[in-house]
Amino acid sequence: MRKKRNKGISKVIVLMTISLSMLMLVNNTFEIISSTFNGLENTVLSRRLEVQMDWEEYYEIGEEVFNKLSSFENDHILGVYLGGYTEGIIDGNNECGVTYISEKVLEEYMNKKNFKLKDNEVILPKYENVAGEYIERKEEEYIGKNIEYTVYKKQYTYESEIQQSPTEEILDEKVYTLKVVGLYDNAKSALGGIIVSEKNLMEMKDFSKPGQSDNTKVYMVSDLTAVHVYITIDEYKNAEEVKESVDTILKEYGLDASTHEFGATDEFHSLRAIKLLANIAASFLLVCATLSLFSYIKDMMNRRKQEFGIMKAIGYKTSGICKTLIKELVLEIVIPLGTAFILGIAAVVAADIFLKNNFDIYEYAMFDIKLYGNIAALVFGIAAGLPILGYTLTIIKINRLEPMEALK
Amino acid sequence: MEYIMELKNINKTYVKNNKEKLEAVSDFTASFEKGKLYTIVGHSGAGKSTILSIMGVMDKPTSGEIYLNGVKVESLSSGEMADLRMKTVGFVFQHYYLNPKKTVADNIILALKANPENIKSQYREKTIELLKKFSVDKYADSYPDELSGGEQQRVCVARALANSPDIILADEPTGNLDGENEKVIMEYMKKLTTEGKTVIIVTHSEKVMEYADVVIRMENGKKVR
Numbered sequence: 265m266r267k268k269r270n271k272g273i274s275k276v277i278v279l280m281t282i283s284l285s286m287l288m289l290v291n292n293t294f295e296i297i298s299s300t301f302n303g304l305e306n307t308v309l310s311r312r313l314e315v316q317m318d319w320e321e322y323y324e325i326g327e328e329v330f331n332k333l334s335s336f337e338n339d340h341i342l343g344v345y346l347g348g349y350t351e352g353i354i355d356g357n358n359e360c361g362v363t364y365i366s367e368k369v370l371e372e373y374m375n376k377k378n379f380k381l382k383d384n385e386v387i388l389p390k391y392e393n394v395a396g397e398y399i400e401r402k403e404e405e406y407i408g409k410n411i412e413y414t415v416y417k418k419q420y421t422y423e424s425e426i427q428q429s430p431t432e433e434i435l436d437e438k439v440y441t442l443k444v445v446g447l448y449d450n451a452k453s454a455l456g457g458i459i460v461s462e463k464n465l466m467e468m469k470d471f472s473k474p475g476q477s478d479n480t481k482v483y484m485v486s487d488l489t490a491v492h493v494y495i496t497i498d499e500y501k502n503a504e505e506v507k508e509s510v511d512t513i514l515k516e517y518g519l520d521a522s523t524h525e526f527g528a529t530d531e532f533h534s535l536r537a538i539k540l541l542a543n544i545a546a547s548f549l550l551v552c553a554t555l556s557l558f559s560y561i562k563d564m565m566n567r568r569k570q571e572f573g574i575m576k577a578i579g580y581k582t583s584g585i586c587k588t589l590i591k592e593l594v595l596e597i598v599i600p601l602g603t604a605f606i607l608g609i610a611a612v613v614a615a616d617i618f619l620k621n622n623f624d625i626y627e628y629a630m631f632d633i634k635l636y637g638n639i640a641a642l643v644f645g646i647a648a649g650l651p652i653l654g655y656t657l658t659i660i661k662i663n664r665l666e667p668m669e670a671l672k
Numbered sequence: 673m674e675y676i677m678e679l680k681n682i683n684k685t686y687v688k689n690n691k692e693k694l695e696a697v698s699d700f701t702a703s704f705e706k707g708k709l710y711t712i713v714g715h716s717g718a719g720k721s722t723i724l725s726i727m728g729v730m731d732k733p734t735s736g737e738i739y740l741n742g743v744k745v746e747s748l749s750s751g752e753m754a755d756l757r758m759k760t761v762g763f764v765f766q767h768y769y770l771n772p773k774k775t776v777a778d779n780i781i782l783a784l785k786a787n788p789e790n791i792k793s794q795y796r797e798k799t800i801e802l803l804k805k806f807s808v809d810k811y812a813d814s815y816p817d818e819l820s821g822g823e824q825q826r827v828c829v830a831r832a833l834a835n836s837p838d839i840i841l842a843d844e845p846t847g848n849l850d851g852e853n854e855k856v857i858m859e860y861m862k863k864l865t866t867e868g869k870t871v872i873i874v875t876h877s878e879k880v881m882e883y884a885d886v887v888i889r890m891e892n893g894k895k896v897r
Contacts, residue, residue, distance in 0.1 A: 574769045577730060579758020579786040579835065581751050666731060 329493055332513055340497045340506050379446050386411070386442035406444040495521075569665065582663050593655045675739075676838050676870045677704040677727060682736035684722050684893075696722040697733070698893040706838070709862060709871045711881050714890035720874040721843055723890070727872065728841045729757045741838065758786050762832030766844035768824045770816040776803065776827050777812040783834035790835070802830040806860060822853030829860060840864060842873045846880055858883045 333344045379387055388406060497506050507521050514521055575585055684697040697719040704710060712720045725731035726738065729745055738745040740760050748756060770779050780799040784790045790798070803809035806826040808819070816824055825845060832840055842861070846854035854877065861871050862883050873880060881887055889896045 570769060571771050574771065575782070575786070576754070577728070577757070577763050577769075578783045578831070579754055581754040583751075584786065 329514070329517055329519070333493060333495060333510065336510070336513060338506055338509055341495055344493060344495050381445065384442055385445045387446040388444055406447065408444065410441050410443050412439055412441050573665070576665075586659055586663070589655060589659050593652065597652065597655070674706060675703040676706045676741060678737075678739040679703075679723075679727065680737040680739075682723065682726060682733045682738070684719070684726060684731070685734045695893050697726070700736070700890075700893075700895050702888060702895060704839070704870050704872065706870055707865050707868045708885040709865045709883055710873065710886045710888060711884040712872065712874045712888045712890060713876065713881060718890040719893035720890055722893075724841050724843055724872065724874050727839075728761045728763060729753050730763075758835055758837075760837050760839060762835070762837040762840045764825070764828050764832050764840060764842035764845045766847040768816070768821075768828045770824055770827060770831075772816050775813050775815055776808065776819070779816065779827065780831050780834055783831045787835045798834075802833060803827070805833075806830050820853075821848050822850075822856060825849060825853070825857055826860065829857070833864075838868075838870060840869055840871045842871065844875055845873060846875070846877055851879070854879060 330344060333341075381387070388411075495506060495510060510521050572585055575588075679700055679702050682697055682700040683695070686694040686696055688694060700719075700723055712723065714720050722731065726733050729738075729740070732746075740756060743756065745753065745756070770776075771782065774782065777796065777799045780802055781795045784795050784798060800809050800812060803812055806829055808823050808826050808830065811819055811823060811827070816827065819827065825848075829840075829845075832842075840861070845861070846857050849857065858880055861873065864871055865885075873884070875881065
């Protein structure tokens with residue numbers, strides 16, 4: 265009975281360590297999947313720290329700044345977004361703006377989707393924003409069909425300082441007929457509106473004012489009252505460098521750029537904080553479990569000193585005792601943890617491949633699964649290493665003991 | 673005269689805190705014949721257990737010579753000593769020192785495993801045979817703490833005999849037993865001498881001394897008779 269009990273305790277502790285390691289891994293995987301499913305747009309916007317400029321002037325100045333920034337060459341700038349009150353060509357009134365996406369980002373996206381646009385073709389966002397909700401477009405409803413787009417040129421004016429919404433006046437309108445050749449993930453719409461063919465783009469550019477950069481291929485055609493420009497950059501770490509470059513342009517207009525994380529809702533921040541705390545708690549528990557395991561093994565070995573004394577007394581050589589301990593170590597620690605380690609890494613790799621294949625946004629995800637995989641691997645390593653160290657130290661200690669000393 | 677073991681001028685000194693010296697055994701000389709039962713008696717601290725450990729190659733003397741089956745022990749490597757201990761000496765302890773996590777049979781098998789000459793497929797058979805000899809074979813699959821003190825000690829004697837040693841060394845083997853069990857164990861010990869084994873017992877018990885062919889008395893680490 266005792267034998268079974270002791271073996272049971274040992275296994276429970278080892279399994280607890282493995283479970284906690286797995287918990288951490290699963291938690292992180294869940295975190296990534298969750299961000300990919302639930303917070304695509306926010307994730308992108310949060311990932312890409314933005315340089316924001318606010319002003320209270322009308323769109324003319326914003327448009328000018330936007331055009332200047334759109335043609336501004338900087339390897340770290342992925343896109344420039346001119347935000348404000350606007351009339352979108354697809355969704356009607358909304359609070360979008362004009363977006364410029366750098367050639368680099370656009371080409372990358374088009375290549376990935378294998379899109380080759382001809383004249384009069386368009387790629388639509390897979391989701392459209394209607395009344396703040398995301399509704400999936402049905403592919404069969406759109407692909408291969410012609411869609412008419414009416415592009416308005418509107419003028420928004422405030423007749424008094426206390427007026428909250430501007431008065432709109434349609435100055436001109438033009439209808440385009442475009443054939444839908446593809447749908448793209450809504451996450452990309454965080455970067456802009458529709459993707460149109462070169463020819464249509466040129467026509468649209470002729471018609472509407474904002475975003476008339478030579479590089480502009482992603483375009484939301486509208487007039488707008490600009491209230492802010494965001495510059496989307498590739499990595500947080502490059503924000504300051506970009507800001508410094510941008511500042512020289514902004515000074516011409518007497519504007520200051522400020523960097524901040526944009527687009528993350530309170531809920532998203534809370535979720536992220538909870539996950540972070542969960543990770544910390546899981547890591548803490550894991551360390552505690554590992555230390556307990558280590559101290560359990562150490563204690564177990566001390567208690568087994570007598571057993572080794574008996575073995576020596578009945579004629580076991582040092583090598584024989586070592587062999588027994590190593591066999592035990594391999595069966596009870598190395599194999600279970602090694603298996604868990606391999607399974608953990610396999611889970612990380614599988615999740616990585618799955619996410620990469622299914623979510624374009626994944627590469628922009630806030631959480632790097634490979635990094636977390638490495639952390640998990642490290643944790644497994646520590647979890648496996650400590651007991652091995654415990655066993656090794658005990659073996660060294662016991663081998664130095666004379667049989668009588670061990671029996672005392 | 674053929675001696676199975678000879679001890680010549682054995683001294684054992686312990687040093688406490690690198691200063692104080694404690695002479696546990698002093699100039700101990702004795703020879704042990706085959707097939708006899710010896711008891712070593714004396715007060716606590718007389719050096720009885722120390723000399724028994726030295727006899728069993730479990731402890732090294734500070735000086736002196738030990739011959740086991742004619743082999744000079746000091747000249748052996750630790751591996752050779754372990755071999756000699758396994759083949760020549762069997763230990764019986766006052767506190768039995770049976771592994772509580774192993775069954776009675778596994779405790780015996782543990783001793784059999786120490787000798788590479790034993791055949792794995794015969795472990796169980798040999799174990800049962802040994803246990804039968806001491807009438808504890810029905811406990812083969814029980815754990816030691818399910819047995820009485822006397823039964824555990826009989827298992828301990830069986831384990832000591834696992835590798836057919838010539839000498840059985842017992843340190844207060846009946847110290848934890850009642851009179852009846854003491855008698856049972858001592859009868860087994862006496863029986864072993866008829867099989868040609870040499871039994872050396874450290875004891876305080878007058879009753880145990882009655883079974884001895886030779887009684888060695890020790891005082892302050894010295895053999896007095």
